[in-house]
Amino acid sequence: xxxxxxxxxxxxxxxxxxxxxxxxxxxxxxxxxxxxxxxxxxxxxxxxxxxxxxxxxxxxxxxxxxxxxxxxxxxxxxxxxxxxxxxxxxxxxxxxxxxxxxxxxxxxxxxxxxxxxxxxxxxxxxxxxxxxxxxxxxxxxxxxxxxxxxxxxxxxxxxxxxxxxxxxxxxxxxxxxxxxxxxxxxxxxxxxxxxxxxxxxxxxxxxxxxxxxxxxxxxxxxxxxxxxxxxxxxxxxxxxxxxxxxxxxxxxxxxxxxxxxxxxxxxxxxxxxxxxxxxxxxxxxxxxxxxxxxxxxxxxxxxxxxxxxxxxxxxxxxxxxxxxxxxxxxxxxxxxxxxxxxxxxxxxxxxxxxxxxxxxxxxxxxxxxxxxxxxxxxxxxxxxxxxxxxxxxxxxxxxxxxxxxxxxxxxxxxxxxxxxxxxxxxxxxxxxxxxxxxx
Amino acid sequence: xxxxxxxxxxxxxxxxxxxxxxxxxxxxxxxxxxxxxxxxxxxxxxxxxxxxxxxxxxxxxxxxxxxxxxxxxxxxxxxxxxxxxxxxxxxxxxxxxxxxxxxxxxxxxxxxxxxxxxxxxxxxxxxxxxxxxxxxxxxxxxxxxxxxxxxxxxxxxxxxxxxxxxxxxxxxxxxxxxxxxxxxxxxxxxxxxxxxxxxxxxxxxxxxxxxxxxxxxxxxxxxxxxxxxxxxxxxxxxxxxxxxxxxxxxxxxxxxxxxxxxxxxxxxxxxxxxxxxxxxxxxxxxxxxxxxxxxxxxxxxxxxxxxxxxxxxxxxxxxxxxxxxxxxxxxxxxxxxxxxxxxxxxxxxxxxxxxxxxxxxxxxxxxxxxxxxxxxxxxxxxxxxxxxxxxxxxxxxxxxxxxxxxxxxxxxxxxxxxxxxxxxxxxxxxxxxxxxxxxxxxxxxxxxxxxxxxxxxxxx
Numbered sequence: 099x100x101x102x103x104x105x106x107x108x109x110x111x112x113x114x115x116x117x118x119x120x121x122x123x124x125x126x127x128x129x130x131x132x133x134x135x136x137x138x139x140x141x142x143x144x145x146x147x148x149x150x151x152x153x154x155x156x157x158x159x160x161x162x163x164x165x166x167x168x169x170x171x172x173x174x175x176x177x178x179x180x181x182x183x184x185x186x187x188x189x190x191x192x193x194x195x196x197x198x199x200x201x202x203x204x205x206x207x208x209x210x211x212x213x214x215x216x217x218x219x220x221x222x223x224x225x226x227x228x229x230x231x232x233x234x235x236x237x238x239x240x241x242x243x244x245x246x247x248x249x250x251x252x253x254x255x256x257x258x259x260x261x262x263x264x265x266x267x268x269x270x271x272x273x274x275x276x277x278x279x280x281x282x283x284x285x286x287x288x289x290x291x292x293x294x295x296x297x298x299x300x301x302x303x304x305x306x307x308x309x310x311x312x313x314x315x316x317x318x319x320x321x322x323x324x325x326x327x328x329x330x331x332x333x334x335x336x337x338x339x340x341x342x343x344x345x346x347x348x349x350x351x352x353x354x355x356x357x358x359x360x361x362x363x364x365x366x367x368x369x370x371x372x373x374x375x376x377x378x379x380x381x382x383x384x385x386x387x388x389x390x391x392x393x394x395x396x397x398x399x400x401x402x403x404x405x406x407x408x409x410x411x412x413x414x415x416x417x418x419x420x421x422x423x424x425x426x427x428x429x430x431x432x433x434x435x436x437x438x439x440x441x442x443x444x445x446x447x448x449x450x451x452x453x454x455x456x457x458x459x460x461x462x463x464x465x466x467x468x469x470x471x472x473x474x475x476x477x478x479x480x481x482x483x484x485x486x487x488x489x490x491x492x493x494x495x496x497x498x499x500x501x502x503x504x505x506x507x508x509x510x511x512x513x514x515x516x517x518x519x520x521x522x523x524x525x526x527x528x529x530x531x532x533x534x535x536x537x
Numbered sequence: 538x539x540x541x542x543x544x545x546x547x548x549x550x551x552x553x554x555x556x557x558x559x560x561x562x563x564x565x566x567x568x569x570x571x572x573x574x575x576x577x578x579x580x581x582x583x584x585x586x587x588x589x590x591x592x593x594x595x596x597x598x599x600x601x602x603x604x605x606x607x608x609x610x611x612x613x614x615x616x617x618x619x620x621x622x623x624x625x626x627x628x629x630x631x632x633x634x635x636x637x638x639x640x641x642x643x644x645x646x647x648x649x650x651x652x653x654x655x656x657x658x659x660x661x662x663x664x665x666x667x668x669x670x671x672x673x674x675x676x677x678x679x680x681x682x683x684x685x686x687x688x689x690x691x692x693x694x695x696x697x698x699x700x701x702x703x704x705x706x707x708x709x710x711x712x713x714x715x716x717x718x719x720x721x722x723x724x725x726x727x728x729x730x731x732x733x734x735x736x737x738x739x740x741x742x743x744x745x746x747x748x749x750x751x752x753x754x755x756x757x758x759x760x761x762x763x764x765x766x767x768x769x770x771x772x773x774x775x776x777x778x779x780x781x782x783x784x785x786x787x788x789x790x791x792x793x794x795x796x797x798x799x800x801x802x803x804x805x806x807x808x809x810x811x812x813x814x815x816x817x818x819x820x821x822x823x824x825x826x827x828x829x830x831x832x833x834x835x836x837x838x839x840x841x842x843x844x845x846x847x848x849x850x851x852x853x854x855x856x857x858x859x860x861x862x863x864x865x866x867x868x869x870x871x872x873x874x875x876x877x878x879x880x881x882x883x884x885x886x887x888x889x890x891x892x893x894x895x896x897x898x899x900x901x902x903x904x905x906x907x908x909x910x911x912x913x914x915x916x917x918x919x920x921x922x923x924x925x926x927x928x929x930x931x932x933x934x935x936x937x938x939x940x941x942x943x944x945x946x947x948x949x950x951x952x953x954x955x956x957x958x959x960x961x962x963x964x965x966x967x968x969x970x971x972x973x974x975x976x977x978x979x980x981x982x983x984x985x986x987x988x989x990x991x992x993x994x995x996x997x
Contacts, residue, residue, distance in 0.1 A: 102586060124585055125916040126560035162551045166835065166844055171553055173835040174902030176909015195909045197557035204554050211549050225847030225872075232803040233850055233870040239697045296916075297560065310549065341800060342697040345690055375639070377630035386626060389683055392690045421690070452634040459637025459656050462586040467917040474916030 102462060104478065104495050107300040108486075109307070113316045114288025117307045118482050118492050119300045122475070128296035129475050130202045131191035132210065133483035136284035138262035139185045139410055140323045147227070147264015148272055150183040152280050154223040156190060157181070161212035163205060165219060175201055178472055185262075185402060186409040187487065189480070193473045196297035200306055203294075207310035210290070213281055217274060224269050231263050239343030243528050244417055245401040248349045251336035252524035257325040258411050286317025291486045293479045327353075327411045334524040339531045345392060346420055347528040350433065351413030352517050354398050358489060364513040366405050367505045369398045369414050370453045371445055372436075377452070380416055383436050390432050393419045406481050406498075409488040413524070414517070426527050437518040444511030454503050461499055562912045564938050567925070568758050572766065574773050575746030579925050580761055581753045583918060588637075589754030590654040590918045593667055594930060596749070597742045598644045600859075601779055603716030606734055607726055610644035610742070612688055613735045617651065617743075618642045619680035622673040626680060629666070636662050642670070646717055647860040648930060649742065654918070657755040664768045671743055672772060681732045689727050696992045699870065702796050703807040703971045706990065710794055710967045711811050711864050713786035723993070744774040749929050753921045785811060785862060788965050791985035797974040798992060804876050804972030808883055809866040810962040815858045815931045821944050822952040823960050827856055829903045829953065830890050830961070831867055837886050838867070846882070848875045860931070865960055873972060877980035880968065887966075890957035894950040908942040 109117045141149040159165040172179040177194030190209075192202045235241035246263060253259035261268075292311065294303045330353060340347065355361035372380050373396035384391040396416035398405045420429045445453075468477025478495070485494040516522075568580045602609040618640060619626045633640055638655030651670050655663045695701045705720045712718035750769070752761060788810070813819055824832075831838035831854030842848045852869035867887075871879045895903075914920035928937045970981045974989065981987060989997050 122585065124583070125912070126562055127913050127916050162549065163553070166840055170835040170902065173833050173906045175556060176905045176912065178910060178913065179834070193913050195559065195912055197559050198909075199557075200554045201556060204550060208549055222844065222847040226843055226850050229803065229848070229870065229872060230850035232872075237699060237801055237803040237870070239694055313549065344693045344697065374634065375630070377627075377634045382627065382630070385687075386683070389686075392687050419690075421686075452631060455637045455656070456634045459588065462588055462656075463654070463918075466586045466588075467919055471917055471920035471923050472910060472913040474913060474920075 102465070104465070106482065106492050106495060108492055109304045111287065111308060111312045113312060113314055115307075115311050115314070116291040116486055117304060118291060118293045118486055119298065119303045120295045120478065120482065121298055121300060122295065123297050125474065126196050126297050127193060127474055128196040128199045128294065128298050129191065129193045129473065129479055130199060130206065130295070131189055131293045131479045131483060132206045132290055133187050133189045133293070133487060134285055134290045135186065135487045136188055136289070136320070137184045137186045139257040139325055140284070140320075142276070143256060144268060145272055145276060146261045146268045148268070148276060148280065149188060150263065151223065151227050151269060151272060152277065153181045153183045153188050154227060155213065155215055155219065155277055156209055158219040158223060159214045160209035161214050162208050164214070168205060168209070171201065171205055177202070184407055185412075187407065187483065189483065191476070191479065199294065199298055199303075203306050203310045206292070207314065210285060210287060210311065211314045213277070215274070215277060220272070220274060220277065224272065227264070227269060228266060235263060240340065240347060240528065243347060244349030244351075244415060244526060247336070247338050247528065248351050248413065248415065248524065248526045251334050251526045252351050252413055253327055253411060255325060255327050255411075257323055258327060282317060283320050287311060287314050288316040289320055291483050293482055295475050295479055325410045331521055333520045335527070336524070337527045337529060340528045341531060344422075344530055344532065346422060346426065346530060347418065348420075348426060348429065349415055349417045349526045350430075350523055351415045352523045354412050354414045355513070355517070357409060360509070361513050361516070363501045364505050364509040365398065365414065365517060366502050367450070367453055367457065368510050368513050368517070369396075369405070370457055371440070371449065371510065373397055373416065374453060374456055379436050379440065380433070384418060384432060388432055390424045390429055391418045391420045407484050430525065434520070440514045441518055444514065445507050447507060450505070450507055450510065454505070457502055458499060562915070562942070565915065565921070568762070570762060572745065572770055574770070575776075576748045576750060576769055576772070577929065578762070578765055579749070579751045579929055580758050581921055581925065582756060582758060583753055583921065584755050587657045587755050588654060588918065589657050589660055589663065589752060589756055590652070590922055591663060591667060591750065591752040592650055592652040592922055592926060593671055594749040594751070594926060595649045595743050596647065596747045596930065597777060597779060598646050598648045599719070600646045600716035600782070601742070601777075602738060603719050604780070606730065607719045608722035609730065609734055609738050610649050612684060612727075612730055613738045614642040614644040614649050615684050615688070616676055616681050616735055617670055617674045617739065619684065620675045620677040621669045622675050623669055626677070632662070632666065636666075638663060638666070640666070660756055660761070661764065664764055668768045674739060676732055676736050676739070678732060681735065685727065685730055689724060692721060692724055692727060695721065699798060699801065699803070699805040699971045700868075702798065702992050703805045703868070703969050705994070706794050706796055706971070707807050707809050707866065707967065707969045709994070710792070710969070711785065711788070711809060712862070714783040715785045715862070716782055717785070717859055717862060741777050744776060745769065745772045746774070746776040749926070751922055751925050751929065753918045753925070782861065788967060791964070791966055791968060793968045793970060793981050793985045793987040795974055795978060795981050795987055795989045796969070796971045796992060797989060797997065798971055799973055801972040802873070803870050804873050804970060804977050805868070805870050806876060806879050806883070807866060807868050807969040807971075808880070808966050809864055809969070810966050812856060812863040812865040812960050813858070814860065814863050815927070815933060819956055819959065822948050822956040823856060825903055825907060825945060825948050826890060826953045826956040826960070827854055827865070828907055829895055829899060830854055830886060830957070833903070833906050835902075837889070838883065841886060842869060842879060842882050846878075848872060848879050873976045876970065876972070876977045877983055880984055884963050884966070887957075887961045887963040890953070890961055891963070895953050897950070900950050900953065904945050904948065907945045911941055
């Protein structure tokens with residue numbers, strides 16, 4: 099069914115670092131990433147926001163590349179770089195002309211081996227992170243909605259429910275000992291995967307990986323963090339005042355099935371039935387037909403990542419910005435009508451076929467780009483990393499699609515009956531406090 | 538201050554390895570043709586994923602209607618996708634899903650565009666959809682009313698968003714009576730749109746003689762030309778008459794334009810001056826100077842106010858080139874207590890660029906950055922469409938993509954200095970500040986004569 103075959107070769111160094119290579123010579127560029135299995139979910143209690151603050155510290159200098167050298171080395175090689183923190187992973191990645199691959203590997207190995215930071219760097223990056231939180235959350239209409247607002251309503255276990263960007267008091271309390279301990283615990287080669295994609299040869303890539311990374315010793319296995327959520331038996335509700343924006347908004351989240359289970363594949367299709375653009379049931383009903391909402395959107399793991407890049411309790415989320423003349427209760431009732439229809443009637447063959455065609459097409463585009471026009475194959479790298487770290491099977495890249503394309507109407511109806519019930523959902527309401535919004 | 542080395546189990550290689558020999562960038566071959574009706578077509582085959590992306594541009598946008606109905610091209614584009622003579626809104630959306638397709642319709646100051654991306658196996662259907670939307674949009678009355686209300690709510694949200702408010706104010710200041718001054722309509726203007734205005738705009742401006750069609754992806758070029766000829770060949774319509782626009786104002790001396798946003802816990806600082814279009818011979822060296830000043834992550838501005846001082850998360854400078862004029866901007870969202878300090882550093886770095894030649898290493902690094910990032914843009918369908926549309930919409934030379942890297946490599950320190958002196962006009966820079974005036978007004982007023990506005994653009 100899927101005509102796209104991605105070449106994937108893998109190797110594991112003696113330190114436990116997994117290396118994944120996918121050659122593609124269509125352009126003289128390469129994408130390199132290092133993914134560590136650590137994210138918001140596993141950061142220490144009393145140190146909310148630390149996984150993300152630590153990500154900033156990884157750009158502050160390492161044993162042989164001082165502060166500002168990391169960015170300078172990549173930019174001056176003609177490349178772009180970034181890092182990001184997710185619930186269960188933190189990544190560092192570079193897109194470069196392919197003659198710079200060895201230099202990138204040297205740099206990533208240098209900071210995996212030995213970070214070199216001081217109090218001043220930490221203070222500086224703490225300030226930068228606070229401005230990041232202000233520009234993205236505290237000083238923006240609908241800032242942090244729903245990715246920071248909804249988890250504390252939906253979840254009961256701290257790893258899933260705390261402030262992922264960090265309370266300022268927790269950020270202020272972070273010190274170099276925390277940086278040291280976090281680095282030791284999570285930034286070991288056996289807790290990571292190295293990905294080398296693009297205009298490279300597998301043999302040469304493995305040799306370079308060995309040369310730069312193999313002498314970095316393995317660390318102890320990171321401690322197990324219990325992120326299990328107690329079962330939910332009642333609808334949960336929460337409310338956050340909206341300081342700037344004029345429209346009332348809400349996020350509705352249903353518990354999603356565990357990764358890789360038959361229910362998960364069915365839920366992936368059900369999600370697209372609800373949220374697949376303007377043809378999706380929720381947009382069609384609430385925006386186009388009943389015109390209660392101005393904008394709706396949604397997905398599994400919406401606004402924190404996507405269907406493939408988490409490994410723990412998560413939600414299928416719908417966000418709704420609705421007209422002030424409709425109350426929250428009217429909006430929720432209109433939404434619930436859609437859920438009821440899907441529970442009762444399921445999906446017909448034609449709609450399912452359309453959704454599966456679109457699912458396949460979206461998957462291809464995501465592998466090709468996925469992070470703007472200048473980060474080729476970011477999506478391919480991202481999924482290969484997740485399939486390696488979470489599923490121990492990077493070859494899933496070539497087979498996972500078939501499982502979604504094989505989902506039947508019966509399976510969609512069954513998962514809808516299980517998932518889309520009010521007792522399994524949490525609702526977060528963002529109510530404007532300014533003039534122009536209904537109280 | 539002493540550094541802490543977190544872990545040194547066994548030292549690694551101490552020096553960064555040199556770059557390998559540069560590999561040639563082969564620009565994918567493109568095929569171009571102009572149909573008898575004037576539609577210009579550019580095709581590039583890329584086969585990594587079985588998809589195609591097609592974008593149909595018309596060379597007019599919000600600027601041509603700014604005098605009578607600001608934002609008209611944009612709402613026209615939004616309603617175009619809601620119905621045609623052959624399909625209603627729901628049919629359009631279901632047809633798209635069936636072809637694995639995404640559709641976007643949009644308009645900027647100078648262009649209107651319909652973009653479609655879907656599975657290669659549905660190429661015929663994708664082009665038929667493009668044609669239907671470009672020629673047979675029906676502007677259903679109920680869809681028009683729905684979209685107008687949606688736009689109104691969007692505008693209300695945008696005018697609570699600091700970066701939007703800052704950009705809107707700066708465009709007013711830099712362009713005065715020229716249509717580029719207007720980024721979005723007022724609420725009253727959006728409320729006064731009539732359906733007939735949209736139909737009139739569509740009939741007059743969605744025409745083949747003013748169109749550029751760029752298609753990138755998994756197809757066979759001769760077969761695609763045949764399909765395009767069959768789909769669009771019979772289309773004919775008169776060319777639009779475009780008004781000539783008043784000159785933007787002369788701007789003398791620094792002025793401060795403070796937009797009061799009560800309760801802000803951060804301040805948006807946006808500094809700008811008018812600059813050049815892509816057709817100006819200075820384009821390349823201005824680009825290089827910008828990259829050194831604040832365009833790249835490792836630029837002087839970012840290193841100064843982010844990495845050394847921690848004032849801000851994402852400071853950046855940039856060049857915006859519209860068809861008739863361009864402008865240069867420097868932006869940072871900063872802590873409320875460092876507004877004056879930020880402006881001081883922005884101007885210091887600008888004046889340093891104007892005063893002192895850039896050293897050889899920094900110059901070489903910046904040239905590498907510009908040429909390397911340019912190459913990254915050929916590896917995705919989106920990147921390719923972006924590069925090609927820039928070349929053909931701006932009527933740049935045919936060999937622009939092939940010669941770009943050479944042109945950047947040939948630039949000298951004297952070029953950068955000359956470009957900075959001409960385009961980083963710090964003495965006459967316009968300063969827009971968006972924040973809570975009670976907290977920042979006094980610092981802002983240090984930098985020039987100050988006017989104050991509310992978020993709707995009224996002087997206060």
